[in-house]
Amino acid sequence: MTTAVLPRPAQPQSTGRSGIAWSVSLVLTGWFAIVVSLAAVGAFVARPGTPPIPIAIGVAAPLIAFFAWLRLSRAFRDFVISLDLRFIAGIQAWRWAGLGFLSLYAHNILPGLFALPAGLGDMAVGFAAPWMILALVRRPDFAASAAFRRWNILGIVDLVVAVSLGILSATLSTGAPGEISSAPMATLPLLLIPGFLVPLFLMLHTAALMQSRQIIRRSALALQV
Numbered sequence: 001m002t003t004a005v006l007p008r009p010a011q012p013q014s015t016g017r018s019g020i021a022w023s024v025s026l027v028l029t030g031w032f033a034i035v036v037s038l039a040a041v042g043a044f045v046a047r048p049g050t051p052p053i054p055i056a057i058g059v060a061a062p063l064i065a066f067f068a069w070l071r072l073s074r075a076f077r078d079f080v081i082s083l084d085l086r087f088i089a090g091i092q093a094w095r096w097a098g099l100g101f102l103s104l105y106a107h108n109i110l111p112g113l114f115a116l117p118a119g120l121g122d123m124a125v126g127f128a129a130p131w132m133i134l135a136l137v138r139r140p141d142f143a144a145s146a147a148f149r150r151w152n153i154l155g156i157v158d159l160v161v162a163v164s165l166g167i168l169s170a171t172l173s174t175g176a177p178g179e180i181s182s183a184p185m186a187t188l189p190l191l192l193i194p195g196f197l198v199p200l201f202l203m204l205h206t207a208a209l210m211q212s213r214q215i216i217r218r219s220a221l222a223l224q225v
Helices: 011-040 053-072 074-081 085-106 112-138 140-144 146-172 192-224
Strands: none
Touching (some): 011 053, 011 074, 053 074, 112 146, 140 146, 140 192, 146 192
């Protein structure tokens, strides 16, 4: 009498996924350390009345690297698509901290041109995040819904608008004594928002939209069978 043995999962695939996870962790840690180190020596500070090019590079460079990695690495692309959407939405919930922008505006630290849209937009996205998580828990296929895609797209638009208004505010500043400008965003700890969190949030929104598109495609193929 023989005993049937269930096949064990392929180890190479598991090892590969673990390896890419470690690589992503190291990249995120290194990225954070670089941002903090550069900010500590004032590398992101620009002259008043000029576009904040260092911050723009700080936002754009990680995104360029992210999309290049997606393009060139199938393993990384699979890792991104495999991320738990509830986890992604949970991280976006931290954007409720946009309330801090309103506080800084109320205390005459940041200008309303930047702080109000950025703060209110982040709060709206963060406030909706728990509802996204609840919907995903109750119905996993909610990821393919128009509501989920709209939430992610609006989250991206909010971040793009916030960065654009921050750049505009810095460019319009004169450097006069007592002037309220977005200059504090170029120094720690606020610099971590455009230099680390904004690109990270954009990457997570992208990952969510990639998964949503994949689910829609699979559903369409299933209907054709």
